[in-house]
Amino acid sequence: MTALPIPPGAAHDERSFWTTATTIKSWLVTTDHKRIGILYFVATTSMLFLGGIFAIIIRLEHLTPGPTIVSAETYNRLFTLHGVIMVWLYMIPSIPAGFGNFLVPLQIGATEVAFPRLNLASFYVYVIGAAVVIGSLFAGGVDTGWTFYAPYSARTPATVLPTLIGIFIVGCSTILGGINFIVTIHTMRLRGLGWMRMPLFTWTIYATSIIQILATPVLGIALTVIGLDHTFDWGLFDPARGGDPVLLQHLFWFYSHPAVYIMILPAMGVVSEVIPTFAHKNPYSYRAIVYSTLGIAFVGFLTWGHHMFVAGISRFDAAAFGLLSMLVAIFSAIKVFTWVGTLFRGSIELAVPLLYVFSFFFLFTFGGMTGVAVATMSLDVHWHDTYFVVAHFHFIMVGATFTAFLSAIHYWFPKVTGRLYARKPALVGWALVTLGFLVTFTPQFLLGNGGMPRRYYDDPVGFSVLHVISTMGSWLLTLGMFVVLGVIVHGVARGAKAGPNPWHSRSFEWRTASPPPKRNFVGPIDFNIGAYAYDVADEP
Amino acid sequence: MSPIRLRIVVGLLLAVLATASFVASFGHLGSFALTVALSIATIKASLVLVFFMEVGKQSASFKLALAAGVLLLVTMLALVATDVSLRRGPSWANETTSPRRADDSSL
Amino acid sequence: MSADSDHFESVAQRAQAVRLALGVFLASETLLFTAILALVVGYRATWPEAFAFGVHHNTKVLGSINTVVLLTSSTSLAVALEMLRTGRRRVATALTLFTAACGVAFLAIKITEYEHHFAEGIYPGGRGAFFVAHPIAGLPAFWTLYFLATGFHGVHVLAGVGAVGYRAIRMPDATEIHRFEATALYWHFVDLVWLFLWPLFYLA
Numbered sequence: 023m024t025a026l027p028i029p030p031g032a033a034h035d036e037r038s039f040w041t042t043a044t045t046i047k048s049w050l051v052t053t054d055h056k057r058i059g060i061l062y063f064v065a066t067t068s069m070l071f072l073g074g075i076f077a078i079i080i081r082l083e084h085l086t087p088g089p090t091i092v093s094a095e096t097y098n099r100l101f102t103l104h105g106v107i108m109v110w111l112y113m114i115p116s117i118p119a120g121f122g123n124f125l126v127p128l129q130i131g132a133t134e135v136a137f138p139r140l141n142l143a144s145f146y147v148y149v150i151g152a153a154v155v156i157g158s159l160f161a162g163g164v165d166t167g168w169t170f171y172a173p174y175s176a177r178t179p180a181t182v183l184p185t186l187i188g189i190f191i192v193g194c195s196t197i198l199g200g201i202n203f204i205v206t207i208h209t210m211r212l213r214g215l216g217w218m219r220m221p222l223f224t225w226t227i228y229a230t231s232i233i234q235i236l237a238t239p240v241l242g243i244a245l246t247v248i249g250l251d252h253t254f255d256w257g258l259f260d261p262a263r264g265g266d267p268v269l270l271q272h273l274f275w276f277y278s279h280p281a282v283y284i285m286i287l288p289a290m291g292v293v294s295e296v297i298p299t300f301a302h303k304n305p306y307s308y309r310a311i312v313y314s315t316l317g318i319a320f321v322g323f324l325t326w327g328h329h330m331f332v333a334g335i336s337r338f339d340a341a342a343f344g345l346l347s348m349l350v351a352i353f354s355a356i357k358v359f360t361w362v363g364t365l366f367r368g369s370i371e372l373a374v375p376l377l378y379v380f381s382f383f384f385l386f387t388f389g390g391m392t393g394v395a396v397a398t399m400s401l402d403v404h405w406h407d408t409y410f411v412v413a414h415f416h417f418i419m420v421g422a423t424f425t426a427f428l429s430a431i432h433y434w435f436p437k438v439t440g441r442l443y444a445r446k447p448a449l450v451g452w453a454l455v456t457l458g459f460l461v462t463f464t465p466q467f468l469l470g471n472g473g474m475p476r477r478y479y480d481d482p483v484g485f486s487v488l489h490v491i492s493t494m495g496s497w498l499l500t501l502g503m504f505v506v507l508g509v510i511v512h513g514v515a516r517g518a519k520a521g522p523n524p525w526h527s528r529s530f531e532w533r534t535a536s537p538p539p540k541r542n543f544v545g546p547i548d549f550n551i552g553a554y555a556y557d558v559a560d561e562p
Numbered sequence: 563m564s565p566i567r568l569r570i571v572v573g574l575l576l577a578v579l580a581t582a583s584f585v586a587s588f589g590h591l592g593s594f595a596l597t598v599a600l601s602i603a604t605i606k607a608s609l610v611l612v613f614f615m616e617v618g619k620q621s622a623s624f625k626l627a628l629a630a631g632v633l634l635l636v637t638m639l640a641l642v643a644t645d646v647s648l649r650r651g652p653s654w655a656n657e658t659t660s661p662r663r664a665d666d667s668s669l
Numbered sequence: 670m671s672a673d674s675d676h677f678e679s680v681a682q683r684a685q686a687v688r689l690a691l692g693v694f695l696a697s698e699t700l701l702f703t704a705i706l707a708l709v710v711g712y713r714a715t716w717p718e719a720f721a722f723g724v725h726h727n728t729k730v731l732g733s734i735n736t737v738v739l740l741t742s743s744t745s746l747a748v749a750l751e752m753l754r755t756g757r758r759r760v761a762t763a764l765t766l767f768t769a770a771c772g773v774a775f776l777a778i779k780i781t782e783y784e785h786h787f788a789e790g791i792y793p794g795g796r797g798a799f800f801v802a803h804p805i806a807g808l809p810a811f812w813t814l815y816f817l818a819t820g821f822h823g824v825h826v827l828a829g830v831g832a833v834g835y836r837a838i839r840m841p842d843a844t845e846i847h848r849f850e851a852t853a854l855y856w857h858f859v860d861l862v863w864l865f866l867w868p869l870f871y872l873a
Contacts, residue, residue, distance in 0.1 A: 565751045565754075566748055566751045566830075568751070568829050569744060569747040569748045569751060570744065570748065572744070572747075572838040573741065573743075573744030573747075575741065576743075576744070577737060577740060577741075577742045580733070580737060580740060581689035581735050583867075583872060584729075584733050584872070584873075585866075585870065587729070587871075587872035587873060591873075595872070596868065596869075596873035598873070599868030599873040600865070600866075600868055600869075600873075603864045603865050603867070603868050606740075606864050607864050607865070608863055610743060610857050610864070611857075611861070612858060613747070614743055614744075614746075614747040614853070614857045615680075615857045615858075617855055621681065621685065621688065621689060622690070622813060623689055623694075624688060624689055624691075624692035625692075626693060627689070627692040627693045627695070627696040628695065628699070629698055630696055630784075631695070631696035631697070631699030631700060631703075632699065634699075634700060634703065635699060635700070635703040635706070638703050638704075638707050639703070639706060639710050641705060642707045642710050642711050643710050643714055645711075646710075646711045646715055647714045662725040
């Protein structure tokens with residue numbers, strides 16, 4: 023039997039990164055990637071709950087036709103801020119900056135990222151940007167939708183500028199973080215650890231970082247010109263002065279489509295780690311997952327016009343974007359089939375992280391296929407700006423990404439905290455979240471297909487039943503999220519001690535203590551046995 | 563040629579090309595004028611990239627990063643150009659405001 | 670090695686990391702100006718007469734002098750790097766300071782150009798007497814884009830003056846030469862961008 027190289031005594035290392043310094047100041051000026059990851063995790067998860075509050079109110083408004091609890095003006099601001107907060111303050115940074123920061127150096131056998139102080143700076147830039155966005159709430163918020171389309175974004179009486187500035191600042195954090203990860207993965211890998219032996223989660227952080235640094239600047243320009251138009255009446259998209267609102271949409275979507283791959287690729291990375299661990303089997307094809315990851319990142323830049331099919335773009339562009347959009351689905355399908363192939367004939371353990379992955383499979387497939395559906399131009403003419411699109415992207419954003427986020431929490435919980443969560447309440451949380459999600463968003467496909475427009479304050483006659491069901495689902499989903507929160511808090515406070523590798527995973531982050539020491543690994547690091555070498559028997 | 567002399571020569575070459583571009587802009591080249599100006603700009607840019615930024619001597623990943631940026635530059639400009647120039651009519655703003663007729667089959 | 674970089678195994682690894690970081694950063698910056706260029710391409714295609722008119726009325730001489738200023742500054746910085754590599758630190762410092770001074774000159778000329786535009790009644794947003802006198806469709810778009818593009822570029826020049834100036838004061842030694850290379854890469858990039866803005870707004 024070949025033993026996995028875990029240092030002796032690593033199980034309960036007294037000097038974990040938590041205990042080396044315990045003052046608040048030590049956390050605020052830390053350059054330890056693990057602590058920065060936790061700081062990001064706490065910050066972004068708080069934003070998740072803030073954005074969730076807006077979602078609850080939106081759904082409450084739809085309990086009855088006509089006014090229910092807010093005015094139409096407020097409703098517009100609610101869905102705008104819900105989108106802004108969820109996309110930029112939660113979904114984009116959450117898995118990469120939270121889990122990515124914690125795990126990537128561990129997964130490549132490094133002690134730190136390439137630029138630790140830049141890493142800390144990136145976090146504070148994020149905090150400042152988030153504070154500005156939240157501050158803009160008190161200035162009355164924005165009512166343009168998170169897409170800030172011209173010319174309304176220039177003409178609206180709402181105070182757009184603070185929100186734009188806040189998002190711009192957060193974007194800078196994204197770019198700095200992306201540079202750090204790319205350089206880290208290129209230059210800080212353990213000697214002898216080639217690209218094609220890296221854990222798959224790190225590959226997805228790499229691809230995500232490439233998208234981040236290339237796409238975000240375009241958003242910066244889009245936000246800047248909207249701000250200039252609104253604040254100084256530059257009229258760049260004012261038709262009366264020769265402006266073309268569709269050009270703004272080109273800029274916005276050139277970023278925002280790759281942005282959705284920033285959100286989903288890390289989630290896919292989580293899935294690629296959880297499945298081999300709980301199937302106790304190596305991936306069906308490591309290369310297929312790597313190449314499809316890079317493929318999604320590349321092709322994702324070529325498809326932005328499918329958000330503009332009915333905006334008035336040329337027929338040539340519409341055809342080009344429609345065709346290119348289909349290519350992305352191929353890579354996603356390769357991943358799904360590879361994951362299923364990994365599970366096939368595996369020795370499956372129904373751990374909570376894997377259950378979340380099963381939810382992911384179901385919801386991602388539905389969400390992805392409805393994505394192919396709306397990318398079909400002739401169908402999109404009917405569905406554009408209806409609840410069908412809303413349901414599609416929530417299936418991917420919540421059904422897939424958020425589910426993977428919860429899987430990641432449960433999977434790496436022992437690694438970060440050194441403790442185990444309670445399984446039964448975690449199961450309840452999983453069931454409530456999955457069920458709540460389905461009840462919330464499945465009716466929205468039917469609403470949209472039936473013609474219910476999105477961003478509408480009022481519900482036309484005949485849509486009420488579906489809206490009520492959807493709202494009730496949102497309560498179930500919220501309950502599930504609070505159960506999960508309770509599981510985490512309880513686990514941190516009173517969970518049973520976990521060993522270095524409670525899941526018997528082969529991946530590299532499990533080859534050190536849980537929680538890891540400050541410098542990540544004690545003694546010489548041996549990654550000769552691969553991250554997915556499940557043919558090697560574990561040492562009990 | 564010593565590295566220093568090389569850089570000075572490249573600098574002089576850049577000045578010559580800039581002057582040529584300046585002079586050419588006074589000629590009546592019509593729609594050809596932009597092509598000429600941008601072509602000279604591309605040559606100058608290549609000189610800066612190769613001899614000043616020493617792109618050839620950088621790592622493969624550095625070159626890959628720049629190539630990715632340039633590739634996306636081309637992609638974005640191309641698809642925006644094909645949108646604007648191939649829309650119905652000479653300019654969307656010049657179209658009539660009358661609603662599209664039911665038998666108008668163009669998109 | 671200093672304590673803040675003891676996670677690197679060697680100077681060579683750190684140098685490689687810094688250079689790659691610049692390459693990635695410049696790729697990002699390329700996309701920043703790509704977005705502005707996309708607007709230029711879109712509006713040029715929509716309003717060819719307005720753009721031709723705007724180009725014709727731009728401050729071509731001043732803009733062209735600025736081109737020579739930036740090209741000179743790039744040359745001096747490239748020579749400075751070679752001087753540093755061969756140990757001639759004093760000359761390198763002088764040339765680096767000269768580069769920064771060129772950047773300041775560029776900005777001064779740019780401000781002069783802006784003052785000229787304002788004097789002619791050309792303001793962003795199509796406001797000003799110039800647009801009343803020349804009611805050409807799309808002309809506001811040309812000038813507003815001009816201010817946007819040269820404004821963003823000018824901010825980058827200003828940041829570059831700061832970076833180059835700082836580098837001149839803190840000239841690195843032979844083991845840290847990658848820091849100088851990084852600064853130089855940024856400055857050359859700023860020059861590159863101008864090489865394309867100049868023809869688009871001044872020449873054709």
